[in-house]
Amino acid sequence: MFKKRPILKYILSKGLxxxxxxxxxxxxxxxxxxxxxxxxxxxxxxxVASGLxxxxxxxxxxxxxxxxxLVKTDKDGRIIRDESGAPVKTSVFKxxxxxxxxxxRFDFGxxxxxxxxxxxxxxxxxxxxxxxxQVPAIVLGWILGNILGALAAYKxxxxxxxxxxxxxxxxxxxxxxxxxxxxxxxxxxxxxFPSAGGYAENIxxxxxxxxxxxxxxxxxxxFLSIFLVIIGDYSIGMRSMGIYELGTDxxxxxxxxxxxxxxxxxxxxxxxxxxxxxxxxxxxxxxIGGALVAEIIFSYPGLGTTILHxxxxxxxxxxxGTSIVVAIMILIANFSVDILIGIFDPRVRAGIxxx
Amino acid sequence: xxxxxxxxxxxxxVFGVSIFLLVLGIAFLSPLFINVDAETRIGxxxxxxxxxxxxxxxxxxxxxLSLIIEGLRASLYVGLLTGVIATLLxxxxxxxxxxxxxxxxxxxxxxxxxxxxxxYFIVLILISSALKEGRSLELIAxxxxxxxxTWTARSVRxxxxxxxSSDHINLAKLNGAGSITIVFKHILPYLASYVFMxxxxxxxxxxxxxxxxxxxxxxxxxxxxxxxxxxxxxxYEALGDGAWWAFIPAVILITFIAFxxxxxxxxxxxxxxxxxxxx
Numbered sequence: 001m002f003k004k005r006p007i008l009k010y011i012l013s014k015g016l017x018x019x020x021x022x023x024x025x026x027x028x029x030x031x032x033x034x035x036x037x038x039x040x041x042x043x044x045x046x047x048v049a050s051g052l053x054x055x056x057x058x059x060x061x062x063x064x065x066x067x068x069x070l071v072k073t074d075k076d077g078r079i080i081r082d083e084s085g086a087p088v089k090t091s092v093f094k095x096x097x098x099x100x101x102x103x104x105r106f107d108f109g110x111x112x113x114x115x116x117x118x119x120x121x122x123x124x125x126x127x128x129x130x131x132x133x134q135v136p137a138i139v140l141g142w143i144l145g146n147i148l149g150a151l152a153a154y155k156x157x158x159x160x161x162x163x164x165x166x167x168x169x170x171x172x173x174x175x176x177x178x179x180x181x182x183x184x185x186x187x188x189x190x191x192x193f194p195s196a197g198g199y200a201e202n203i204x205x206x207x208x209x210x211x212x213x214x215x216x217x218x219x220x221x222x223f224l225s226i227f228l229v230i231i232g233d234y235s236i237g238m239r240s241m242g243i244y245e246l247g248t249d250x251x252x253x254x255x256x257x258x259x260x261x262x263x264x265x266x267x268x269x270x271x272x273x274x275x276x277x278x279x280x281x282x283x284x285x286x287x288i289g290g291a292l293v294a295e296i297i298f299s300y301p302g303l304g305t306t307i308l309h310x311x312x313x314x315x316x317x318x319x320x321g322t323s324i325v326v327a328i329m330i331l332i333a334n335f336s337v338d339i340l341i342g343i344f345d346p347r348v349r350a351g352i353x354x355x
Numbered sequence: 356x357x358x359x360x361x362x363x364x365x366x367x368x369v370f371g372v373s374i375f376l377l378v379l380g381i382a383f384l385s386p387l388f389i390n391v392d393a394e395t396r397i398g399x400x401x402x403x404x405x406x407x408x409x410x411x412x413x414x415x416x417x418x419x420l421s422l423i424i425e426g427l428r429a430s431l432y433v434g435l436l437t438g439v440i441a442t443l444l445x446x447x448x449x450x451x452x453x454x455x456x457x458x459x460x461x462x463x464x465x466x467x468x469x470x471x472x473x474x475y476f477i478v479l480i481l482i483s484s485a486l487k488e489g490r491s492l493e494l495i496a497x498x499x500x501x502x503x504x505t506w507t508a509r510s511v512r513x514x515x516x517x518x519x520s521s522d523h524i525n526l527a528k529l530n531g532a533g534s535i536t537i538v539f540k541h542i543l544p545y546l547a548s549y550v551f552m553x554x555x556x557x558x559x560x561x562x563x564x565x566x567x568x569x570x571x572x573x574x575x576x577x578x579x580x581x582x583x584x585x586x587x588x589x590x591y592e593a594l595g596d597g598a599w600w601a602f603i604p605a606v607i608l609i610t611f612i613a614f615x616x617x618x619x620x621x622x623x624x625x626x627x628x629x630x631x632x633x634x
Binding site: 017018025029032168169171172174175176181183189195236285286292293307308311312330331334 | 468469471472473475476477478480481482484485506563566567570571572573585588589594595597599602603605606609610613614617618621624
């Protein structure tokens with residue numbers, strides 16, 4: 001069945017691989033916090049045992065233990081305690097199984113910081129901002145970077161001499177440092193853009209001109225801090241790829257045939273795109289992580305800022321939830337890039353083994 | 356010697372090396388000329404630069420120049436440690452899987468792919484938040500290094516498996532050389548330039564990743580790094596107060612380090628890789 005549809009086979013096998021990676025990641029999220037000295041499960045367990053927390057805090061802590069099935073409970077849902085008053089733990093396997101079931105249902109428990117709000121709700125609010133900030137910034141930056149890189153390789157001369165060092169320099173600036181600079185220059189020294197938030201606080205979200213323009217104003221700096229760095233990164237890669245391609249025999253042959261300049265450039269561009277896609281696939285985790293930190297600089301209401309608050313507030317369920325969701329985001333992004341590679345790569349189309 | 360001569364002709368190489376040496380100089384030679392003290396409060400919070408304090412003070416009134424020098428050293432240290440860990444692990448496992456092949460190769464390949472897809476960001480957040488008390492500079496370097504060795508392993512594996520079937524390796528095998536001799540005498544020298552280039556990238560990655568996790572409040576508890584300086588500037592409203600000296604020097608230095616090492620890497624590529632060499 002798959003012999004005639006090599007692309008489908010490729011997508012399915014990649015999909016299975018990502019499913020496996022997803023479970024590996026989820027398992028790592030379960031194991032890692034349990035290795036450290038400041039193990040959140042033990043800390044909360046200890047707090048509940050000592051009974052020293054305030055009543056409100058105790059309610060949250062007990063709810064956490066019960067929610068994730070970390071302790072044994074009796075029929076009425078009360079925590080079973082031993083003689084010293086410490087709660088009785090369930091086995092690690094039971095904890096893991098329960099955690100897996102919850103994760104598959106996208107149930108990440110209740111937040112400590114924003115009690116009694118569910119982690120799921122908090123993240124659903126944040127993730128929309130990430131979607132509209134990161135996807136356009138990364139995709140458009142990648143496309144424009146590749147076009148500029150190919151142009152620089154083809155034209156060389158002044159265009160290249162200006163563009164190449166500029167790109168190299170901009171791409172060396174980490175997202176957060178570039179964000180700090182943009183914020184300082186365009187929001188404080190010369191305050192033409194707002195310095196924090198997703199929209200002005202005094203506007204109620206609606207489809208009005210006021211709200212949309214406020215959104216746009218708040219969007220500009222975070223977008224630029226990601227977009228420009230990505231352009232720099234990928235124009236460099238495309239440039240060296242282009243220079244290499246231009247020296248190959250097929251281009252020399254095409255030139256000698258008198259094929260139009262634009263067509264030749266298109267050949268170079270198309271052949272450079274595949275390795276560029278593979279390059280972005282490897283770095284996606286780093287790019288998305290960096291972009292989340294860029295968000296923090298602008299206090300943009302996305303997941304990056306949520307993670308920061310969760311870490312500062314020791315909100316364990318929120319840290320766990322955001323970790324899984326960011327991992328899923330990166331896995332989906334990687335999977336999409338892999339599918340694109342499958343569509344563009346002639347080796348996959350021809351159904352050659354070992355790709 | 357010929358290599359060095361070739362390198363000196365490359366403008367980008369000279370440029371990259373000079374900037375990097377300048378950064379090293381600031382980190383390690385400056386104590387000869389100025390008094391580095393990143394602990395004593397010598398003034399009011401956020402005092403602007405003056406003749407006595409070239410870079411002013413931070414939010415506690417500590418000399419900013421001293422903090423920058425200390426932070427620079429810490430960041431370079433993290434980068435170096437990350438680079439060494441990742442390069443040793445990656446080169447060893449990469450050569451092993453490329454040269455030996457078989458199920459070990461398959462297994463290492465799977466681990467490599469897994470590490471590339473599992474976001475480092477998540478691993479860092481989880482480990483770092485579980486280790487509230489003991490999050491030292493070394494531990495952070497180890498965590499980053501354990502995550503980035505896969506890049507080296509991947510590229511070294513590809514190179515090693517392409518060299519594996521070349522004539523000089525077959526000759527060595529005919530002569531009765533053991534695997535270890537072949538790896539050290541006949542494969543490693545071929546890969547040395549390549550491994551070194553990836554090592555440079557690993558160093559930059561270590562420095563940048565450390566700064567990134569410091570920005571979200573998961574940096575080292577026991578030392579000042581460039582990332583910690585920027586985090587403090589953010590946390591204590593240096594931007595709103597217009598105290599540019601509290602973060603601009605750190606931003607510039609970290610950019611210079613990355614820029615100089617990237618340029619160095621590109622110029623080495625140009626010399627080592629004949630395809631890119633100018634005609």
